[in-house]
Amino acid sequence: MIEAIVTDIEGTTSSLSFVKEVLFPYARTHLADYVASHADEPQVRTLLDDAAQLMGGTPDRAAIVEQLRAWIDADQKITPLKSLQGLIWLDGYRNGDFTGHIYEDAVRNLKAWHAQGYQLYVYSSGSVQAQKLLFGHSDFGDLTPLFSGYFDTHIGGKREAESYRRIAAALGLPSDRILFLSDIREELDAAREAGMATRWLVREQVPNPDAEHPQVADFDAVRP
Numbered sequence: 001m002i003e004a005i006v007t008d009i010e011g012t013t014s015s016l017s018f019v020k021e022v023l024f025p026y027a028r029t030h031l032a033d034y035v036a037s038h039a040d041e042p043q044v045r046t047l048l049d050d051a052a053q054l055m056g057g058t059p060d061r062a063a064i065v066e067q068l069r070a071w072i073d074a075d076q077k078i079t080p081l082k083s084l085q086g087l088i089w090l091d092g093y094r095n096g097d098f099t100g101h102i103y104e105d106a107v108r109n110l111k112a113w114h115a116q117g118y119q120l121y122v123y124s125s126g127s128v129q130a131q132k133l134l135f136g137h138s139d140f141g142d143l144t145p146l147f148s149g150y151f152d153t154h155i156g157g158k159r160e161a162e163s164y165r166r167i168a169a170a171l172g173l174p175s176d177r178i179l180f181l182s183d184i185r186e187e188l189d190a191a192r193e194a195g196m197a198t199r200w201l202v203r204e205q206v207p208n209p210d211a212e213h214p215q216v217a218d219f220d221a222v223r224p
């Protein structure tokens with residue numbers, strides 16, 4: 001019996017195009033100015049130091065910004081980059097430059113599952129702050145009261161089974177009581193290896209007949 005549902009964001013609750021055509025370009029455009037005006041703040045300094053360490057050597061600030069832009073362009077899920085993106089998007093949401101895209105079927109079912117007593121969680125490569133911003137400033141208003149918790153890559157990579165074991169431990173549930181929703185097969189494989197139930201959100205993808213994960217076109221077909 002499923003007691004908790006953990007959902008991915010990009011491609012699952014929200015469109016790829018919102019992330020790739022709205023969020024990533026916004027972060028890319030504002031990155032250099034944001035770093036220049038916030039580099040003295042301890043949180044930002046730590047993130048820049050973490051990025052520099054991943055680059056190796058002793059890169060200057062301009063080189064770090066250039067590397068961060070390259071990681072955005074390559075959609076690299078590098079933890080300090082994802083945290084910086086969350087900080088930059090805060091301004092965008094607050095200024096009303098955009099709202100968080102979420103599919104109508106996702107909102108409707110998340111609300112129904114919450115009302116039925118399922119515990120709802122998010123696991124995304126986007127930082128926890130970025131997740132709260134997206135759901136807090138969504139096209140359907142503030143959806144954060146639906147969620148019991150959020151996980152990002154601080155708990156581990158989304159393609160590693162150990163991350164899902166850690167999430168199950170954090171939830172205090174056996175993994176087979178947890179349903180994980182994602183659009184990425186490698187993430188579903190990792191969750192399944194950890195013992196979780198899975199649903200593959202195919203939405204705009206062509207279904208794969210060999211899949212080991214039940215495939216659903218949208219949240220209406222998930223049926224936990």
Ligand SMILES: CSCCC(=O)C(=O)COP(=O)(O)O
Pocket residue numbers: 008009010011019023077082085123124125126127130131134158
């Ligand atoms: C959390 S908001 C922006 C999404 C994002 O930055 C991202 O990398 C999406 O990753 P996901 O794990 O949700 O596919």
Ligand SMILES: [Mg+2]
Pocket residue numbers: 008009010011012182183184
């Ligand atoms: Mg995804």
